[in-house]
Amino acid sequence: MNANVNPKTIFTGDNLPIMRGMNSKSVDLIYLDPPFNSNANYAAPIGSEAAGAEFKDTWTLNDVDAAWLDLIEAKHSALNRVIHAAMTDSDKSYLIYMAVRLLEMHRILKSTGSIYLHCDPTMSHYLKLVMDAVFGKWNFRNEIVWQRTNAHNLKAKYFSKTHDVLLFYSKDKDYTWNKQYTDYSQAQLSRYKKDETGRLYTGRDLTVSSGGNRNFQWRGSRPASNRSWGASLEQLERWYTEGRILLKKDGTPRLDGLKVYLDELPGKQIPAIWTDISRIGNTSKERLGYPTQKPLALLDRIIQASSNEADIVLDRFCGCATACVAAERLHRKWVGIDISPDAEDITKLRLSDEVSKASNLFNPLADVIVRKDAPERTDNAEEIDIQRRLPRYQTHKPELFGRQQGKCNGCQCPFHYRNLTVDHITPQSRGGTDHIENLQLLCATCNSTKGNGTQAELISRLKEQGVLK
Numbered sequence: 217m218n219a220n221v222n223p224k225t226i227f228t229g230d231n232l233p234i235m236r237g238m239n240s241k242s243v244d245l246i247y248l249d250p251p252f253n254s255n256a257n258y259a260a261p262i263g264s265e266a267a268g269a270e271f272k273d274t275w276t277l278n279d280v281d282a283a284w285l286d287l288i289e290a291k292h293s294a295l296n297r298v299i300h301a302a303m304t305d306s307d308k309s310y311l312i313y314m315a316v317r318l319l320e321m322h323r324i325l326k327s328t329g330s331i332y333l334h335c336d337p338t339m340s341h342y343l344k345l346v347m348d349a350v351f352g353k354w355n356f357r358n359e360i361v362w363q364r365t366n367a368h369n370l371k372a373k374y375f376s377k378t379h380d381v382l383l384f385y386s387k388d389k390d391y392t393w394n395k396q397y398t399d400y401s402q403a404q405l406s407r408y409k410k411d412e413t414g415r416l417y418t419g420r421d422l423t424v425s426s427g428g429n430r431n432f433q434w435r436g437s438r439p440a441s442n443r444s445w446g447a448s449l450e451q452l453e454r455w456y457t458e459g460r461i462l463l464k465k466d467g468t469p470r471l472d473g474l475k476v477y478l479d480e481l482p483g484k485q486i487p488a489i490w491t492d493i494s495r496i497g498n499t500s501k502e503r504l505g506y507p508t509q510k511p512l513a514l515l516d517r518i519i520q521a522s523s524n525e526a527d528i529v530l531d532r533f534c535g536c537a538t539a540c541v542a543a544e545r546l547h548r549k550w551v552g553i554d555i556s557p558d559a560e561d562i563t564k565l566r567l568s569d570e571v572s573k574a575s576n577l578f579n580p581l582a583d584v585i586v587r588k589d590a591p592e593r594t595d596n597a598e599e600i601d602i603q604r605r606l607p608r609y610q611t612h613k614p615e616l617f618g619r620q621q622g623k624c625n626g627c628q629c630p631f632h633y634r635n636l637t638v639d640h641i642t643p644q645s646r647g648g649t650d651h652i653e654n655l656q657l658l659c660a661t662c663n664s665t666k667g668n669g670t671q672a673e674l675i676s677r678l679k680e681q682g683v684l685k
Contacts, residue, residue: 218239218242218594218595219238219239219242219243219528220237220238220239220242220591220592220593220594220595221238221242221551221591222585223528223549223550223551224544224549224550224583224584224585225551225552225584225585225586225587226534226537226540226551226552226553226554226559226560226563226584226585226586226587227551227552227553227554227586227587227588228553228554228555228556228557228559228560228586228587228588229553229555229588229590230555231317231532231533231553231554231555232316232317232320233590233645234553234590234591235317235320235321235324235532235553236320236590237590237591237592237593238324238591238593239324239593239594239595240323240324240593240595240596241323241324241325241326241327241595242324242326242528242595243324243325243326243329243528243529243530243551244325244326244328244329244392244523244524244527244528244529245329245330245331245332245392245518245519245522245523245527245528245529245530245548246321246325246329246330246331246332246529246530246531246532247331247332247334247515247518247519247529247530247531247539248321248331248332248333248334248531248532248533249334249508249510249531249533249535250314250333250334250335250533251310251533281308281309281312281313283671283672283675283676284312284315284316284672285299285308285312287316288312288315288316292315292319292349292350294349295315295319295346295349295350297349298311298315298342298345298346298348298349299311299312299315299346301342301345302342307339307342310339311339311342311343311346314343314346315346315349315350317532318346318347318350318351319350321530321532322350322351322387324530325387326387327387327388327390327391328387328388328390328391328392329386329387329391329392329522330357330384330385330386330387330391330392330522330523331351331384331385331386331387332360332382332383332384332518332522333347333382333383333385334380334381334382334510335380335381335382335383336377336379336380336381337377337379337381340359340381340383343383344356344359344383347383347385351385351386351387354389355385355386355387355388355389356383356384356385357384357385357386358382358383358384358488359381359382359383359384359488360381360382360383360384360488360489360490361379361380361381361488361489361490362379362380362381362382362490362493362514363378363379363489363490363491364378364379364380364493364494364495365378365494365495366378382518384522391522392522392523392524392527393521393522394520394521394522394524395482395485395521396485396486396517396520396521397482397483397484397485397486398483398484398486398492399483399484400478400483400484401484404484405478408478415477415478415479416477416478416479417475417476417477417478418475418476418478419462419470419472419473419474419475419476420472420474420475420476421446421471421472421474422445422446422447422452422461422469422470422471422472422473422474423439423440423443423444423445423446423471424443424444424445424446425442425443425444426441426442426443426444429444430444430445430446430448431443431444431445432445432449434449434452434469435456435468435469436466436467436468436469437468437469437470437471439471452469455474455475456469459475460474460475461473461474461475462474462475486517490514490517493511493513493514493517494511495511496509496510496511508535509535509536509538510538511538512538512541512542512545514538515538515539515541515542515543516542516545516546519539519542519543519546519548520546523548525546525547525548526547526548526549527548527549528548528549528550528551529543529548529549529550529551530550530551530552530553531550531551531552531553532552532553533553533554534552534553534554534559534563535554535556535559535562536562536563536566537552537559537562537563537566537567538566539552540552540563540566540567541563541566541567544567560584560586563584564584567584589645590645612638612652612655613633613636613638613657615652616638616652616655616656616657617633617636617657620656620657622636624636624657624658624659624662625639625656625657625658625662625671626658626659626662626663626665626666626674626675626678626683627659627661627662627678627683627684628684629659631659635659635660636657636658636659637657637658637659637660637663638655638656638657639655639656639657639658639663639666640654640655641654641655641656641670641671642654642670642671643668643669643670645668656671658674662674662678665677665678665681
């Protein structure tokens with residue numbers, strides 16, 4: 217599906233209404249580094265390049281959460297069960313916040329797309345269950361352990377906390393995947409020998425676990441009874457002719473005798489435990505002072521593995537724009553969202569330092585688009601046509617009056633017909649439509665209290681004021 221957001225766009229504001237305005241199946245890769253529910257507030261130090269950027273990571277269960285939970289309970293029973301399993305109200309509030317946003321991410325992700333959720337052991341066990349409920353446990357690919365720092369000589373009575381977790385899910389079974397490799401260790405390289413031309417080689421197993429009909433004698437060698445040759449007789453003979461079979465002293469082939477040259481191998485395939493990417497040092501030139509900044513090397517690996525050039529990468533908690541910078545350097549399109557109004561300046565600063573000076577790809581001060589509004593979806597022609605043909609939403613007032621039995625849908629008090637006004641449950645500015653299911657009747661007081669907010673926010677305010685229990 218075509219995207220309805222231009223590349224190189226930074227949105228500043230709540231990511232939920234912004235994602236609601238994005239077309240379905242329009243993003244190839246999502247990376248998110250959300251708050252970890254650490255019960256701490258973070259701010260960049262004064263004087264650093266990221267000064268002014270801050271966010272809160274403290275959570276309390278409020279009436280907005282309760283309204284969201286009612287919606288989840290009605291439409292997503294598995295997700296509802298996960299949230300109710302939370303041990304504390306703070307945990308439940310955090311999971312509700314994450315759940316409603318992950319549902320939108322599932323919608324906007326392409327069928328070939330992937331998502332990486334960056335967290336730590338504080339909530340990774342809960343978030344794994346939430347991701348299973350939203351994306352399907354059959355689409356879980358890896359729990360990646362990133363060792364971000366070395367162990368410290370602490371007096372605490374537990375093992376050092378040195379790692380973060382990345383939960384990697386795909387949208388479906390056919391997803392973009394590019395294997396990633398790293399250099400071999402010295403221990404692995406020590407197994408290689410030089411041939412007569414100076415090339416390094418080693419021997420690889422010619423056999424596999426028993427299966428098929430390949431347990432036969434070949435040139436004086438035969439696999440064990442529980443194993444078979446890993447190639448056909450024709451292929452074995454071809455390797456022998458090419459000089460790719462290592463021989464024993466008696467001239468018969470070695471079972472581990474497939475000659476493999478180091479310079480023909482891509483390297484060691486990277487496992488799900490990442491120990492080769494260090495955190496950003498306190499004195500590193502890469503460090504901006506942003507409290508939860510991640511290294512570019514980490515995002516480089518994720519983006520290279522799960523996207524191709526010209527794919528769209530979304531970071532919905534873009535913070536200091538590490539994912540956006542990495543995507544730009546790797547010739548991907550990108551969109552970032554962050555609640556902080558400082559995201560614009562930080563992103564432009566990083567792109568200027570990391571991209572334009574090195575490659576002159578574009579002018580970050582001029583080419584980055586900054587928006588505070590939610591986009592408008594363009595992906596459903598039928599829906600758009602229906603919207604064009606809908607009568608003015610005020611014409612639904614009689615039916616709404618009957619549905620609500622003459623009561624305001626906010627304070628629940630009865631009113632005369634003339635004293636109720638048609639209102640959008642989800643405001644049009646946040647992607648709400650004129651469908652009757654998105655309409656309600658409110659009294660003048662509740663309409664004023666709601667303003668441009670959502671119905672959930674109105675209910676919360678009414679409870680704070682004691683109007684509702």
